Every structure is written in C-alpha cells, then in structure tokens.
Amino acid sequence: MVFTYNSVDCVDGTLTYGGYSSAVVVHERFVVRFPDAMPLDKGALLLCAGITVYSSPMKHHGLNVPGMHLGVLSLGGLGHVAVKFAKVFGMKVTVISSSPGKKREALELLGADAFIVSNNADEMKAAMGTMDGIINTVSANVPMAPLFELLKPNGKMIVVGLPNKPIEVPAFALVDQNKTLAESYIGGMSDTQEMLDVAAKHGVTAEIELVSADYVNTALERLVFVIDIANTLHKVAGAAAE
Ligand SMILES: NC(=O)C1=CN([C@@H]2O[C@H](COP(=O)(O)OP(=O)(O)OC[C@H]3O[C@@H](n4cnc5c(N)ncnc54)[C@H](OP(=O)(O)O)[C@@H]3O)[C@@H](O)[C@H]2O)C=CC1
Numbered sequence: 001m002v003f004t005y006n007s008v009d010c011v012d013g014t015l016t017y018g019g020y021s022s023a024v025v026v027h028e029r030f031v032v033r034f035p036d037a038m039p040l041d042k043g044a045l046l047l048c049a050g051i052t053v054y055s056s057p058m059k060h061h062g063l064n065v066p067g068m069h070l071g072v073l074s075l076g077g078l079g080h081v082a083v084k085f086a087k088v089f090g091m092k093v094t095v096i097s098s099s100p101g102k103k104r105e106a107l108e109l110l111g112a113d114a115f116i117v118s119n120n121a122d123e124m125k126a127a128m129g130t131m132d133g134i135i136n137t138v139s140a141n142v143p144m145a146p147l148f149e150l151l152k153p154n155g156k157m158i159v160v161g162l163p164n165k166p167i168e169v170p171a172f173a174l175v176d177q178n179k180t181l182a183e184s185y186i187g188g189m190s191d192t193q194e195m196l197d198v199a200a201k202h203g204v205t206a207e208i209e210l211v212s213a214d215y216v217n218t219a220l221e222r223l224v225f226v227i228d229i230a231n232t233l234h235k236v237a238g239a240a241a242e
C-alpha cells in the first residue's frame with residue numbers, strides 16, 4: 001500500500017508528498033467530485049473528518065435516524081463535524097467532552113442540544129440510559145464503562161478515535177444490556193462522494209483557520225504552545241504532591 005504522505009512511490013521510488021505535491025496522477029476510481037457549493041478550504045477537512053463519522057458510524061451503523069439521541073464523545077476535528085451531520089439528520093445530539101470551555105461552541109456554534117462534561121459525575125448520571133448511540137472520537141485512553149452507561153439497552157458505540165494504547169472495555173459494560181461496540185476506519189470512495197454531496201446540500205463545512213503556507217512553522221509553534229504537555233505534567237505532578 002502506498003500512503004499519501006511519506007510513503008515510497010511504487011512507480012519511481014520517490015517519497016510521496018500528499019497535498020504538498022505540485023502534481024499527482026490518480027486513477028479515476030480514487031477521485032471525488034467537489035461540489036460547486038462546497039468551499040475548498042472549509043470542505044477539505046471533510047475528506048477525513050467528514051467521511052470518518054459519516055460513513056461507518058452514521059450510515060452503516062444506522063446512527064443517522066431523525067429523532068435518535070446521539071452522543072458525540074470529544075469535540076475536536078471529527079467530533080464537531082459529527083455534530084453538524086447529526087443535526088442535518090434531525091437527531092438529538094449530546095456532546096460529551098472533557099473540556100467545560102467547549103460548551104458554548106457545542107451549543108451555540110454547532111447546534112448541539114446538550115453538553116456533558118465527562119468527569120462531572122452528576123451530569124453523567126443524569127444522562128444515563130438516554131442515548132441510542134455514541135460516536136467515540138476521543139484520541140486518548142479514557143474510562144469506557146461510564147460511557148456505556150449513557151447508552152440505552154441495545155445501544156451502540158462506534159469508535160473512530162485512535163488512542164495509542166489498547167482500549168479496555170469491561171465485558172459487563174456490553175453484555176448487561178446487549179450493547180454493541182464497533183470500530184471503523186475512514187470510508188470508501190462512493191461514501192466519500194455521497195458525504196460531500198450531502199454536506200454541500202446542507203451547508204455542512206468544517207470550522208477551520210486558514211493560514212498561508214509560509215505561516216506553517218508559526219502554526220506548528222502555536223500548536224506546541226496550545227499543547228504544552230511538559231508544563232501540564234509538571235503542574236499535575238505538583239498538584240498531586242500537595
Ligand atoms: N478511524 C479513523 O478512520 C480516523 C481516526 N482518527 C483519529 O480520531 C481521533 C480524533 O481525531 P481529531 O478529531 O482530528 O482529533 P482532535 O485532536 O481534533 O480531537 C480529539 C479530542 O479528543 C479529546 N481529548 C484529547 N485528549 C484527551 C484526554 N487526554 N482526555 C480526554 N479527552 C481528550 C479532546 O476533546 P474534548 O476536549 O472535547 O474532550 C480533543 O479535542 C484521533 O485519535 C485520530 O487519530 C482520525 C481520522 C480518521
């Protein structure tokens with residue numbers, strides 16, 4: 001398999017540069033038509049986040065039914081697009097987030113119906129047994145059992161987040177009320193085209209910040225600033241020692 005980025009090209013042995021290439025040759029089966037109504041910048045992220053949440057979790061696992069209550073775990077790139085599609089499908093959406101500061105974005109910008117902070121025991125308890133499905137987009141290892149408690153009997157959780165350690169799920173979280181756990185990876189070409197067309201029709205785009213190419217290094221520095229892991233760990237260790 002030749003990956004889009006940093007992979008060895010099977011024809012000429014050079015490295016692949018993905019979107020940084022000046023030109024690419026692609027078999028027609030692997031090309032999608034970008035709808036005229038879809039802006040290139042705000043639509044680009046849909047080719048990853050959009051298809052990942054639309055294809056398997058929503059379409060193939062049936063988490064796209066009007067009136068259904070959907071939980072969206074984590075409000076990042078994937079999560080915010082899941083909220084937008086779910087609202088287009090007429091679903092009730094609850095965002096489950098570790099970041100209390102994202103409540104306003106979830107409710108006012110994205111149109112979610114409710115917002116739960118995942119480490120707020122009262123909020124989690126109040127939502128127990130209310131959700132038909134959860135699209136799990138969290139990129140870290142988080143406790144899974146409390147999330148399954150949010151599901152109704154026969155409810156399903158579709159995991160698309162990729163934490164770097166194995167996901168641990170107690171068997172009883174599933175067997176007790178016949179719940180389902182599934183995982184999925186991005187999506188196929190026909191679903192990608194369908195997703196783009198649905199998004200264009202309903203005005204679903206990703207929230208992005210557009211920067212010029214010569215700003216890339218600054219953008220990465222800003223990311224390093226935002227994810228200041230060293231100091232965060234230092235603070236956590238300090239707090240634990242107090
Ligand atoms: N299956 C697939 O096909 C694909 C999988 N992915 C994977 O999906 C995941 C999400 O991608 P994306 O949305 O772009 O990533 P983002 O970084 O934009 O969002 C991840 C979210 O996870 C939550 N989170 C991060 N760290 C922690 C933590 N320590 N504890 C609790 N919550 C945390 C945060 O949400 P909040 O603040 O709301 O809690 C964060 O916004 C990644 O693992 C990515 O690799 C991506 C594309 C395709």
Ligand SMILES: O=C/C=C/c1ccc(O)c(O)c1
Pocket residue numbers: 047048049162186
């Ligand atoms: O183009 C889509 C991106 C896919 C993708 C797959 C896996 C992963 O960890 C990502 O962060 C993105």
